[in-house]
Amino acid sequence: MALEFISGTLFMLLYDGVKQAMSKSGTFKTLLGDLKSTLDSLEPRDIQQIGEHNVELGLPNEEIESLQMQMEDGVKLVGKLSNLRMWNYCCLDDYAQQIVELDRALKRLLIKLKMQEARM
Known part of the structure; x- marks a missing residue:
């Protein structure tokens, strides 16, 4: 199973959502900045390699599916953070x-991709 979702719409939705949430949410700015930095590190050349070297990376399907679900949840979460109001502050720890x-x-x-790149 390739990781097409990384280079596709899901990745872009997450990336754009993180940028938007950073501009609107002061509470999570540091955590969102860390996430944006990680997303920035997944350069297009790395993204292309994911599908090509999935077997060599040794990523089990469960890990891929888990990552995809986390990214889908992340898209929803950053949408919530962009619209966070005072009455939603009860969920801050969970969101963080x-x-x-x-x-x-x-x-x-990203670490697995870099290790694979070093092997080549």
């Missing part, structure tokens, strides 16, 4: 944890 988990998952993918 979701951002951190998505960033970690994308960083793991």
